[in-house]
Amino acid sequence: MERYTEKDLIRIREEYGRRLEERKKRKIEPGKKYILTCGGTSCLSIGGEKSTYELFKKVVAEKGIEDVEVINVGCMRMCSEGPLVALYPGGVLYTRVKDEETVRTIVDALKEDNPYIDEDHHYKDPLTGEVIHHMWEIPFFKYQESIILGRVGLIDPTSIEEYIGAGGYFGLLRALRMTPQEVIEEIYNSGLRGRGGAGFPTGLKWKFARQAQGEPKYVIANGDEGDPGAYMNRAEMEGDPFALIEGLTIAGYAVGASKGYIYTRAEYPLAAELVEHAIQVAKEKGLLGQNILGTDFSFDIEVFKGAGAFVCGEETALIASIEGKAGRPRPRPPFPAQKGLWGRPTVINNVETLMNVALIMERGAEWFKGIGTQKSTGTKVFALAGSLNVSGLVEVPLGTPIKVLVEDIARGAPQGHTLKAVQMGGPSGGCVPIEHFDVGIDYESLRSVGAIMGSGGVIALDESSCMVDVAKFFIEFTKNESCGQCTPCRDGLVEMYDILTRITEGKGKREDVEKLEKLATVVKNTSLCGLGQTAPGPVLSTLTYFKDEYMEHVENKRCPAKVCLPLIEYYILPYACKGCTICAKNCPVNAISGDPGKLHTIDPEVCIKCGTCMAVCPFDAVVKKDAYEERGELYERSQH
Numbered sequence: 001m002e003r004y005t006e007k008d009l010i011r012i013r014e015e016y017g018r019r020l021e022e023r024k025k026r027k028i029e030p031g032k033k034y035i036l037t038c039g040g041t042s043c044l045s046i047g048g049e050k051s052t053y054e055l056f057k058k059v060v061a062e063k064g065i066e067d068v069e070v071i072n073v074g075c076m077r078m079c080s081e082g083p084l085v086a087l088y089p090g091g092v093l094y095t096r097v098k099d100e101e102t103v104r105t106i107v108d109a110l111k112e113d114n115p116y117i118d119e120d121h122h123y124k125d126p127l128t129g130e131v132i133h134h135m136w137e138i139p140f141f142k143y144q145e146s147i148i149l150g151r152v153g154l155i156d157p158t159s160i161e162e163y164i165g166a167g168g169y170f171g172l173l174r175a176l177r178m179t180p181q182e183v184i185e186e187i188y189n190s191g192l193r194g195r196g197g198a199g200f201p202t203g204l205k206w207k208f209a210r211q212a213q214g215e216p217k218y219v220i221a222n223g224d225e226g227d228p229g230a231y232m233n234r235a236e237m238e239g240d241p242f243a244l245i246e247g248l249t250i251a252g253y254a255v256g257a258s259k260g261y262i263y264t265r266a267e268y269p270l271a272a273e274l275v276e277h278a279i280q281v282a283k284e285k286g287l288l289g290q291n292i293l294g295t296d297f298s299f300d301i302e303v304f305k306g307a308g309a310f311v312c313g314e315e316t317a318l319i320a321s322i323e324g325k326a327g328r329p330r331p332r333p334p335f336p337a338q339k340g341l342w343g344r345p346t347v348i349n350n351v352e353t354l355m356n357v358a359l360i361m362e363r364g365a366e367w368f369k370g371i372g373t374q375k376s377t378g379t380k381v382f383a384l385a386g387s388l389n390v391s392g393l394v395e396v397p398l399g400t401p402i403k404v405l406v407e408d409i410a411r412g413a414p415q416g417h418t419l420k421a422v423q424m425g426g427p428s429g430g431c432v433p434i435e436h437f438d439v440g441i442d443y444e445s446l447r448s449v450g451a452i453m454g455s456g457g458v459i460a461l462d463e464s465s466c467m468v469d470v471a472k473f474f475i476e477f478t479k480n481e482s483c484g485q486c487t488p489c490r491d492g493l494v495e496m497y498d499i500l501t502r503i504t505e506g507k508g509k510r511e512d513v514e515k516l517e518k519l520a521t522v523v524k525n526t527s528l529c530g531l532g533q534t535a536p537g538p539v540l541s542t543l544t545y546f547k548d549e550y551m552e553h554v555e556n557k558r559c560p561a562k563v564c565l566p567l568i569e570y571y572i573l574p575y576a577c578k579g580c581t582i583c584a585k586n587c588p589v590n591a592i593s594g595d596p597g598k599l600h601t602i603d604p605e606v607c608i609k610c611g612t613c614m615a616v617c618p619f620d621a622v623v624k625k626d627a628y629e630e631r632g633e634l635y636e637r638s639q640h
């Protein structure tokens, strides 16, 4: 077993650093080629039976090409275009590489030193129609600043040498030369704030834990990530697991802990596997375990897999879960920094916070402070989803306006749709309307418009989203995930859900909207933990910005977005129906009747509002109620 010394780290950094620089070259050059296949969960889930990595290995071996190395890397971010493959030098990106035929085409193209293939497998800009081959010219990447994701999608996450080659473990080396207090000072001076949602200063949290009485102390990485639509931490753990281990080890050194836990969920098997592998390798190299890098500092890490309850991401519930108890929060104070795991001082930090720690210790607090805003330093990784042309993971400096994310990077809504809001911060976040898309994404600015940073989920909503239905979706989630311990959260969220259901079914009254607002405020102010305190966010923000949609539901029994099924009725336009019978034949519940060649009608009592008739009608004769009234009126007028 080879235990690394400082000299080894320097030697490996030189050797592998050089290789990485070679690999990263932007110019296509003859000679050795690297094919990087995205091994992140998103790309794996949309690929074929065999991963792109396996396909490339097979084809390259079959063709006997020697100067091509295939490397399976972490998430390449532009998830909507996956499975993704990159070719270096050159950084040529291939999209939707799902089958062996495409893999063969790419491998054949390599031999010619002309790696471009057909348009279907390169990025085509949805706004300009331009086909862009090189990653750094693609708007999705061009507007990002990658520090946390800098290695993700570029290095082999199972190789400690590649991690060291990209600067890894020099943060720990520097930390071990400082006193723990100096390390805490450095993190405090960097301005780093927790990326798990609340934005608490990391240096301050560490200071409290360092000063707290009680031994042993613990540090925990929170990789629970239960927000619907969020997968930043998963990609970070899958793509750069050594960075998390290094960050947690530095945290352990700073607060005086000898044991750390990485808490993730069983639904993240690949992340857990890669992190466990990295722990094993780090131990073999003397970067974890007894006398790290030959110093007096000893530290060990264990991976703990939770069962996937959203509330277990809350720090006190997470601690209970590790202790083998039901994952339920408890009142604070005492805060975990004073009384945490097994009643001992414990620091809990989000995965991304700890990955920032490793970088800050490597490059210094001043470097970090130069990124972001004065009060929100550094970058943040977001998961962009919803009504967007391009979606996936993005990293931008804090303070970047929302519109850069949704318009410049994600290229806006697909053709024919118009964005109206983004839902930020997960189930406890808020909806920010398009009027506020100029707002910078930092902790304070988002709060001022009724949203929160949360852990980084961003869902874009267009005109086809009903904001009452969106609020109901998130309340349903938090209602189901409530641990049931405190009354406001347990009963209040059920009551809020019932009111929202009434409204979306057209049975709501004006008083219901008022009651909903009051109840949301009570749940927010009186719940025991962050789940209940923030769960009303989607309701309160939609009531602030989209009250007209609520009122349309209660006063006119209309859903402007035509989403709420009980408020939708399908009609057949008499002048457009040709009696072709296609709708009747396709209706799954036989709700449509009419003789061939004659006008057909829909029985509203039988109709289940599945929309099949509208989708199959070749004459656009089936319409929803609003359109029926509008077009019927136009028709009437045209007849006079």
Ligand SMILES: Cc1cc2nc3c(=O)[nH]c(=O)nc-3n(C[C@H](O)[C@H](O)[C@H](O)COP(=O)(O)O)c2cc1C
Pocket (backbone or CB within 6 Å): 193, 194, 195, 196, 197, 198, 199, 200, 202, 222, 223, 224, 225, 226, 227, 310, 311, 312, 313, 314, 315, 316, 348, 349, 350, 351, 353, 455, 529, 530, 531
């Ligand atoms: C219901 C609920 C769920 C949470 N889920 C997570 C989570 O999945 N990951 C996370 O880092 N923090 C989560 N938090 C916040 C944690 O309680 C805690 O503040 C955070 O892990 C601290 O790390 P940080 O200071 O690095 O942000 C959650 C909080 C609540 C109330």
